[in-house]
Amino acid sequence: MAARSIFLSLTRNGRRDRSMLRSFSSSASRSEVIGEESSNVAEEEKGDGEDDDLKSRIFRLRLPKRSATNVLQKWVGEGHKVTICGLRDISKELRKSQRYKHALEISEWMVANEEFEISDSDYAVRIDLMSKVFGIDAAERYFQVLPPNVKTSETYTALLHSYAASKLTDKAEALYKQIKESNLSLSAITYNELMTLYMSVGQVEKVSSVVEELKRQKVAPDLFTYNLWISSCAAALKIDELRSILHEMSHDPGLHEDWVRYMNLVNIYLTSGHLVNSELNSLVESEKDIMQREWITYDFLLVLYGGLGNKDKLDQIWKSLRMTKQKMTSRNYLCIASSYLMLGHLKELGEVIDQWKQSVATDFDFSSCNRLLKAFAEVGLIEKATAFRMILTEKGCEVVDDLK
Structure with missing residues (x-):
């Protein structure tokens, strides 16, 4: 997700929107979480001689069916303070460890507490987690009930990422068209998601058109953009276009030193002539x-x-x-x-x-x-x-x- 975070003002409409989202989340949890237990095992919340902070308590939940929400509520009930930055850090660590269900519970708890200012990135992360825990359909339904001011480039891209990960080409292309019509300011990440999808399903010929659209919108390509673009041209044996990409990269001021080495490898590969007139x-x-x-x-x-x-x-x-x-x-x-x-x-x-x-x-x-x-x-x-x-x-x- 992009790093941009635009905080939403808590107007009356904002409170009503959050109430609707909490209702949706609770409904999804009741209907789709199977075997959820109402309480945590005591030894999982606090171990002898171990650090006793909120992150440690949550990470001691050994099974996905244990509730991170209960841990949060007990922590607050003991008089401890909880900050949104702290919750974001814990959620990030949980996602790194692929503990998506607990990360999603933290996200739901953040939305449910109106004293927290929820950012675009928070909603984007939530869409990704909904997809991983409940599936694409749940992520779609959650995105649909988001208020208009929360349907930003970050939340759109999060849903696009979910489609790409599941190789749902038709849905991804329809959403991409919707994104373009929304006149939002996009970064290279959005375009990379669609390019990654095309590479994964073997439609390499479509990658160049995405790059052309990126350039028309005057969006700067990143290293991943170049990587996808190069791979698509190599797969289609477009040698001249591949050389043109390398020339463009050599004049990119943001080029990383490690990427220069990769460029040199590709140049050596092309110079060897193995791609030309050969299978x-x-x-x-x-x-x-x-x-x-x-x-x-x-x-x-x-x-x-x-x-x-x-x-x-x-x-x-x-x-x-x-x-x-x-x-x-x-x-x-x-x-x-x-x-x-x-x-x-x-x-x-x-x-x-x-x-x-x-x-x-x-x-x-x-x-x-x-x-x-x-x-x-x-x-x-x-x-x-x-x-x-x-x-x-x-x-x-x-x-x-x-x-x-």
Whole structure:
């Protein structure tokens, strides 16, 4: 979600709107939460010798069916103060840990307390959580009952993200049209959501039209925009357009140093000529005598097919690489690890980490893994970054302390 937060004034209409939203939330909870228990186990609320603060109490709820709402009410009943910033921080940590039901309960509690000024971002997060906990239909119904002044670029984008995650192309395109007609000021994130959807369903030819719309609206592309755009052109074998993108990127003042390295990899790949007048499939055959310089091509194909969601090709390319005589590099492991991570294949990701750690040719690179971890977080893929961090921790690896 974008960082913009415009606080809503608590007018009488605002109070009535919030009352309607609370009614909707309570109705959804009663009809859709199964097996909810009315109270928490005492030892989960407070452990011997443990920190006793609100965050600790909520994180000690071991099962999703335990109620974070009850913990909040008891905390306040004991005379403790609760701030909206504190609740947002706890909700963020819960989402990182994929504890969406408890995060949603905190969101509902925030809306129910009229002394809190709820921001656009709060509502956007709530839409995303509704989708994860109750499903797309519940998120849609919640969005529909939002008052007009809360239907902002952030809340629209949150619903678009839910459609994209579920690969609901028709609904996503209809909502995108509605967003454009609303004359809202958009960021690159909204366009990236639709581009991500097109890449995930194999409609790569539609990505360029989204980029064109982004430029017509004078919205600055971010690194994720460029990544999606490059992958779509490579998949469609649009070599000239790909080179044009790289030229544009080289003149972008906001370009990150790590992205320059990626650009160089792509340029080397194009210079090698493997994409020109050749089939991508021919590159994944098991070639025992592959040259080291050709491995750039394999690395880029790993990233490409990861973006296209083609796990079969990823498996095939990775198998080919491991059968060659050349020395494996940290770059090879990072490319396949990031691709499996993008697709959510955590079992395979864990196997790659094990293979890397056991490799006699290439030492395991902690710093490269941490850079990859931060890179996923920086482009907003917090859940995937969290999953990667958990796997690294399980494998006994040192990881960065926090994800921004």
